[in-house]
Amino acid sequence: MSLLSACASASKRLVTQGLFVESAFTGYLRTASGAVKDKEPLRKAKTPQGRFDMNDEKTKDPLEKFPDDVNPATKEQGGPRGPEPTRYGDWERKGRCVDF
Amino acid sequence: MAAVCTASCVLTKKILSAKALQTVSQSSRKLHFSIYGKNKAKVSDGISTQYPVVDHEFDAVVVGAGGAGLRAAFGLSEAGFNTACVTKLFPTRSHTVAAQGGINAALGNMEGDDWRWHFYDTVKGSDWLGDQDAIHYMTEQAPHAVVELENFGMPFSRTEDGKIYQRAFGGQSLKFGKGGQAHRCCCVADRTGHSLLHTLYGRSLRYDTSYFVEYFALDLLMEEGECKGVIALCMEDGSIHRFRSKNTVIATGGYGRTYFSCTSAHTSTGDGNAMVTRAGLPCQDLEFVQFHPTGIYGAGCLITEGCRGEGGILINSEGERFMERYAPNAKDLASRDVVSRSITIEIREGRGCGPEKDHAYLQLHHLPPQQLATRLPGISETAMVFAGVDVTKEPIPVLPTVHYNMGGIPTNYKGQVITYTPEEGDKVVPGLFACGEAACASVHGANRLGANSLLDLVVFGRACAHTIADICNPGEKLSPLKPNAGEESVANLDKLRFADGSMRTSEIRLNMQKTMQNHAAVFRTGKVLKEGCDKMDAVYQTLDDIKTFDRGIVWNTDLVETLELQNLMLNAVQTINSAEQRQESRGAHSREDFKDRMDELDYAKPLAGQVRKPIEAHWRKHTMSTVDPKTGKVTLKYRPVIDNSLDAEDCAAIPPAIRSY
Numbered sequence: 129m130s131l132l133s134a135c136a137s138a139s140k141r142l143v144t145q146g147l148f149v150e151s152a153f154t155g156y157l158r159t160a161s162g163a164v165k166d167k168e169p170l171r172k173a174k175t176p177q178g179r180f181d182m183n184d185e186k187t188k189d190p191l192e193k194f195p196d197d198v199n200p201a202t203k204e205q206g207g208p209r210g211p212e213p214t215r216y217g218d219w220e221r222k223g224r225c226v227d228f
Numbered sequence: 229m230a231a232v233c234t235a236s237c238v239l240t241k242k243i244l245s246a247k248a249l250q251t252v253s254q255s256s257r258k259l260h261f262s263i264y265g266k267n268k269a270k271v272s273d274g275i276s277t278q279y280p281v282v283d284h285e286f287d288a289v290v291v292g293a294g295g296a297g298l299r300a301a302f303g304l305s306e307a308g309f310n311t312a313c314v315t316k317l318f319p320t321r322s323h324t325v326a327a328q329g330g331i332n333a334a335l336g337n338m339e340g341d342d343w344r345w346h347f348y349d350t351v352k353g354s355d356w357l358g359d360q361d362a363i364h365y366m367t368e369q370a371p372h373a374v375v376e377l378e379n380f381g382m383p384f385s386r387t388e389d390g391k392i393y394q395r396a397f398g399g400q401s402l403k404f405g406k407g408g409q410a411h412r413c414c415c416v417a418d419r420t421g422h423s424l425l426h427t428l429y430g431r432s433l434r435y436d437t438s439y440f441v442e443y444f445a446l447d448l449l450m451e452e453g454e455c456k457g458v459i460a461l462c463m464e465d466g467s468i469h470r471f472r473s474k475n476t477v478i479a480t481g482g483y484g485r486t487y488f489s490c491t492s493a494h495t496s497t498g499d500g501n502a503m504v505t506r507a508g509l510p511c512q513d514l515e516f517v518q519f520h521p522t523g524i525y526g527a528g529c530l531i532t533e534g535c536r537g538e539g540g541i542l543i544n545s546e547g548e549r550f551m552e553r554y555a556p557n558a559k560d561l562a563s564r565d566v567v568s569r570s571i572t573i574e575i576r577e578g579r580g581c582g583p584e585k586d587h588a589y590l591q592l593h594h595l596p597p598q599q600l601a602t603r604l605p606g607i608s609e610t611a612m613v614f615a616g617v618d619v620t621k622e623p624i625p626v627l628p629t630v631h632y633n634m635g636g637i638p639t640n641y642k643g644q645v646i647t648y649t650p651e652e653g654d655k656v657v658p659g660l661f662a663c664g665e666a667a668c669a670s671v672h673g674a675n676r677l678g679a680n681s682l683l684d685l686v687v688f689g690r691a692c693a694h695t696i697a698d699i700c701n702p703g704e705k706l707s708p709l710k711p712n713a714g715e716e717s718v719a720n721l722d723k724l725r726f727a728d729g730s731m732r733t734s735e736i737r738l739n740m741q742k743t744m745q746n747h748a749a750v751f752r753t754g755k756v757l758k759e760g761c762d763k764m765d766a767v768y769q770t771l772d773d774i775k776t777f778d779r780g781i782v783w784n785t786d787l788v789e790t791l792e793l794q795n796l797m798l799n800a801v802q803t804i805n806s807a808e809q810r811q812e813s814r815g816a817h818s819r820e821d822f823k824d825r826m827d828e829l830d831y832a833k834p835l836a837g838q839v840r841k842p843i844e845a846h847w848r849k850h851t852m853s854t855v856d857p858k859t860g861k862v863t864l865k866y867r868p869v870i871d872n873s874l875d876a877e878d879c880a881a882i883p884p885a886i887r888s889y
Contacts, residue, residue, distance in 0.1 A: 190605040204393045207385035208418035210605055214397045216534035219329040219678065221418050222606025224614075225532035227520060227631055227678050228327035228421065 190222065269469075274711035275718050281459075281468045286312045286438070287702050288475040289458050291445045291500060294322035295421070295685035296664025297479035298428040303693025304477075305435030308702040312471055314440045314460050316495065316788075319429045323481055323493045324685065327421025330413035331377075331686070332398060332679040333370035337391040338411035341402070343367045344879050346412060348404045350680060354673020355815040355825070356848060356884040357513070359870035362641040362669040364879055366680075366687045373686045374414055382427040384414050398678030399889065413679045424682060443469065444788055445499060447717040448476065448660070449709065450507045455645075455659035456707065458503075459714035461721065463788060466781030468721075470714055472706055474659055475696045477643075478504065479689065482633040482665040483799040485792075488738075488745035490630040491520075491528045495792075500666040502795035504637050505802070509647055509657060510852035510865065512668040513635035514799065515806035518676055518816045519750050521567040523629025525587040527614040531626060536560040538603050540592045542571065543623065544579040550588075565750070565818055568628040572751035575627070582625060586745075589623035628750045632676055634816065635803075636668040638852065638867070641874070643667070643692035648852055648867040661695065663688035670850065674815025724790045725781070729773035733790045736774060739767045740793075740800055748804040753820045757808035764804050768797055768860035797860075802853040805862040812847040831885050843868055848884070 191210035198205050202212075208221065218225045269284045286309075290301040293315035301313040315322070334343040347367040351358055374392070378384055384392045397413035416423040442463045449457040449470065457472040483498025484490035501511050522531040522542075536542070541560050544550050554570040555562035562570075571588045580586050592600060592607075597620045600607060611619040639645050645660040664685050671684055747760025771794065778786040812826040813819050826847040829838045843849055849866040856863075873881045 190601070190609060202393075203388045205386040205388070206383060206417060207393060208415070211603075212395075213328075213418060214395055214413075216532055216537050218533055219397065219418075220532035220534050220604075221328060223532060223535065223604050223608075223610040225520065225522075225530040225534075226326070226328035227518075227530065228329045228681055 272711065274713075275468070275715045279468050279718050279722070281470055281714070281718075284312065284469060284471050285706055286310050286471060286473040287700070287704070288312075288477065288696055289314060289471045289473045290477040290479060291315070291458055291503075292322070292479035292481060292664070292666065293317070293319035293429075293439070293441075294479060294481055294664060295324040295424055295428065295682065296666075296689040297322075297477070298425070298432050299686050299689025300477045300479060300661075300663055300692045301437045302428070302432035302435050303690055304475075304696060305432070305437045307693060307697040309475075309696065309700075310438075310702065311435075312438045312440060312473070313432075314443045314445050314458060314471060316442060316444045316463070316499070318441050319432075319439070320425055322425065323496055324425045324682075325422045326491075326493070327424070327682055328418050329682070330395070330397060330415030330420050330679045331370075331374055331424075331682045332400060332412045332677070333374040333394075333414060333683065334367065334412060335371050335374065335392060335394065335414070337387060338394045339402070341410060341412065343370060345402055345404055345407070345410065346370065346400065347873075347879060348882055349400050349410075350671065350677060351673075351882045352405065352885075352887055353399055353675055353677040353680075354671070355675055355887050356673065356827070356882075357516075357670070357814060357850070357869055358673030359641070359670050360872060360881050361870050361874045363671050364873040364875070365641045365691070366669075366671050366683060368879070369687045369690070370683055373683065373690060376690075377424065377427065377686060380427050380431045382423055383416055385417060398680065400677070420682060424686075440469070440471075444791065445480070445503065446721065446791065447714060448503050448507045449713045451709065451713065453657065454707075455507075455657060456709050456713070459717050461788075461791075463783055463785075466784065468714075468718055470709075472709055474700055474704060474706060476660055477692050477696075478637060478645075478660070478662040478666055479664040480666045482636075483796060484630050484633065486740065486744050486796050486800040486803065487517075487630045487749070488741040489523055489525065489528055489627050491523060491530055492631070497792040497795050498633075498666075498799040499792070499795045500662065501636060501802075502798040504645070504660075504662075505798045505855050506857050508854065509645065509660075510638065510854045511636060511799075511802055512638035512850050512852055512867070513670060513674075513806070514633070514803045514853060515810055515851060516634040516672075516674050516816045517630055517748075517803065518632040518634065519564075519568050519628045520631050521564050521571060521628050521750075522590055522626040523631075524614045525582070525625035525627055528629060529610070529614045530629060530631065531590060531610075531624060532604075533564070534604060535590060535592060535607070536567075538599070539595050540590055541594075542567070542626070543589045543591050544574045545581045545585065546579055548579075550574050550579070568750040569818070569820075571626070571628055572749055576746075576751065587625045587627040590626045591623040592619050593621055593623065632672075632681065633665060634668065634670070634672040634674065634676055635806075635851075636666045637662040638850070639663075639667045639669050639688075641669060641691070642695040643669075643688050644695060648865070654867075661692045663692045668850075674817060676816075720794075721787070721791070724774070724776060724794075725779060725784065725787050727774050727776045727790070729775045731770055731773050732775055732777075733786065733793055736767065736770055737789075737793050737796070739770070740764070740797060743767060744800055744804065748800075748807055750818070751820065752807055752818065754808070754811075757804065760804050761808050764801050765860055768801055771797060798855055798857065801860055801862055802855055806851045806853050806864060809864055810847060810851065814847065825887075827884055829884075 304311040334341040334346045394411040400410040402410045443460040445460045478500040480500030484492025484496045645657045646654045828841045852865045
């Protein structure tokens with residue numbers, strides 16, 4: 129209970145200082161007091177299991193996969209995705225250069 | 229599981245008590261591996277009773293499990309040798325995994341090709357400092373090596389016909405430079421190194437190579453100039469292991485971590501070079517270090533030249549586009565060495581950016597974001613992840629970065645380590661071999677071509693295995709070794725474990741890295757190098773004042789980092805001293821005060837009527853450096869370049885000429 133009051137006073141201080149902290153503190157306070165009306169669902173952990181649940185959050189890889197893995201311009205199968213890595217004279221991928 | 233544990237406990241206890249070591253049984257340290265089958269490892273107190281040593285006997289020991297080490301290890305196992313592979317990292321974590329490019333080989337899938345043209349390109353790329361017999365060997369074996377890898381299961385990208393797809397990369401040409409661009413680079417999507425390593429590791433598990441993973445190799449066991457094995461520290465439980473064998477192969481990789489900004493992993497600490505140096509043998513051409521002009525400050529990743537090609541500009545702390553002063557026509561599109569030198573000069577003159585004024589900025593936010601996204605996809609992600617900047621609003625901090633070491637342990641084309649005396653010429657050190665980035669065969673000479681280094685790994689890893697199979701038979705009896713062999717290494721280990729000076733390992737390492745970055749980087753002049761040599765000497769002396777904090781022996785990373793720092797220091801002093809002495813500009817070593825190459829004849833002018841200079845008067849020779857580990861003093865000798873190929877009729881040697889592209 130003392131922790132709860134400490135949290136409450138801490139959050140009050142932050143609010144009075146003009147900092148709006150949408151933090152776990154407020155969620156904790158609310159659940160503790162019983163009036164749970166979360167504005168957004170609690171975030172799931174980024175564990176593999178959690179990731180599979182969020183199927184709309186696919187990371188947008190800037191380099192698109194070719195259809196059937198065949199590069200349409202050079203007819204290379206199984207080659208690097210995206211624009212030709214050696215177009216600038218070094219091996220470039222995602223802005224990084226690897227000179228091997 | 230529990231039964232296995234108790235069984236191994238009983239077994240180890242039996243072995244330990246059999247040797248009647250009171251101190252060992254009192255400390256009751258269990259060996260983490262169980263001894264079974266043909267491994268006849270014995271515990272001895274030959275060196276010291278405080279550090280019990282486990283003795284192993286093998287036909288061949290390979291130190292390092294990157295591309296070259298794995299190829300050598302399973303090549304030897306395939307030939308029937310009882311092989312041990314001692315590595316401080318798990319094999320698939322070696323730095324080879326970071327190579328994204330490809331392997332050059334004259335397979336001729338895209339257009340007609342001949343390995344002799346590849347030979348010519350490599351000799352020219354090395355600025356005629358490469359040994360032409362080793363280059364002949366490598367380029368001739370290249371197609372066989374790549375086909376062999378492909379047979380092992382490496383998933384190269386393919387053409388429509390199903391042949392390996394080759395692309396243009398790394399300065400390759402057809403018809404000895406006159407036939408236009410050659411397409412020779414075979415790759416696996418964008419992860420050739422990763423795929424190579426995994427293929428080799430998977431293949432090696434077919435054979436019964438004994439892997440000693442997370443064993444830090446301390447020193448070579450040398451007796452009368454012959455290498456009889458390796459002594460290593462098991463990091464997991466702190467035990468010392470001596471691996472006795474007739475053949476030792478060193479494949480420990482490069483030493484990028486001597487510099488402040490490098491692309492190498494933290495584990496690239498030149499352990500093999502240092503082991504060889506402490507054994508009194510020379511290292512070759514360490515001053516040739518390849519730089520890339522724009523590496524991200526702090527992270528060490530390289531930013532592609534395409535950024536500048538698409539319109540990015542380099543600016544200094546005053547917001548000035550400084551490349552206009554150094555290259556008025558080409559500006560930011562000048563060649564790499566010009567850009568690297570310009571950035572370094574700006575930093576040296578005090579116009580560097582950041583709190584320590586030690587880097588420049590690469591500005592891309594003046595370009596339309598759509599253009600950036602289409603031409604350079606993924607760059608915003610890279611910049612955010614590695615530099616923490618939003619590339620559409622802020623510039624990226626960059627500075628010239630090390631990414632390859634051409635020099636290393638001198639070997640002949642078969643992979644045997646050699647020493648050189650003017651009277652006797654090249655002399656093989658019996659029992660010692662080297663391959664990979666740690667070795668200097670020398671195929672890269674003064675400058676390495678892209679996509680040749682992965683080729684170097686597999687060809688010379690295979691060469692070491694073949695050479696050992698030619699000269700030895702499996703199961704040969706080992707020559708006797710003194711019971712206290714390796715005691716200096718253990719004494720050094722003990723000294724470092726209880727070191728109580730005043731400077732931490734990380735402080736000394738940072739001093740060394742900053743000194744090397746400021747003095748032995750791209751911009752080299754006599755004065756700067758001399759200053760650097762003196763500063764490096766001072767930093768070397770501070771090693772005596774080192775302080776470590778962890779006194780334990782089990783997984784003591786403080787101790788291992790300190791051992792790595794000792795290895796880095798030996799590499800660093802040799803690099804900077806060799807660079808200071810070499811008074812010419814060749815390949816990756818370019819000096820402002822000696823801008824030209826100094827060969828035995830002036831190849832810029834017609835050769836008729838010129839007098840050939842003696843070897844003391846010109847610089848087309850290899851540097852052989854040795855260090856006295858106690859004082860840090862470097863001694864330099866020189867060795868001539870091998871100018872003849874292995875078979876003059878099959879492949880004529882290329883006479884030196886001016887290198888221009």
